[in-house]
Amino acid sequence: MDALFRDYSEDLRRYAYRRLRDREAAADLTQEAFLRYVASRQHERSDARASQFFLWRIAGNLIVDLVRRERRQGRTLPLEHAAMLADAAPLADRSLIARQDFAALKTALDGLPRKTRAALLLNRVEGLTHAEIATRLSISPSMVSKHIMKALRVCLLSLESSDA
Structure with missing residues (x-):
């Protein structure tokens, strides 16, 4: 698990930062993604590639949840953030x-x-x-x-x- 964190945490944090444009939120989201991954016990039966995909899916879901929560609380996203969430590629x-x-x-x-x-x-x-x-x-x-x-x-x- 430690190796997985070392291998992917920085990439996952950068991925979250590109979507959120908030370093602190990206760092928190990265930690939350790993916590949820460990809690799912998926790591006990997955190879490294499957683990990476699963981590990115967790992070993507957390980003969507965070954006929805902020929207419900009355915060609006700048237009450039919405464009980042709707990634063309x-x-x-x-x-x-x-x-x-x-x-x-x-x-x-x-x-x-x-x-x-x-x-x-x-x-x-x-x-x-x-x-x-x-x-x-x-x-x-x-x-x-x-x-x-x-x-x-x-x-x-x-x-x-x-x-x-």
Whole structure:
């Protein structure tokens, strides 16, 4: 674990600093990422490359959480910070994780019953209301809600299982 910290802590801190533009927050975030990594016990069964990817994913999630928390507390981000968070060229680990998440979601969506999948996609992709979806699928609005909740639950479980 000590070697992992020595190998990646500086790179992880720089990564966090590029996103947050705050040295103190980047240092805190780096420590928090390592603490969460150790707490996950992932290091007991991973090789160095997998550990690096997992650490970067933890850090990315912590950055998003921090930005959301600051937004909720009424702090706004300068425009240049928002541009940094929406990186035009994601790092290789983010691309790999995104592809894995996409594959897991696609498999989950493909396994859903037709109306459940349709209700979710009509709502989340096309932006239709529950009433509009109910009319299209010839079901009640409350049934639309149930279909959407079921689909979201299945998608969430598929993402959680792809992380393991």
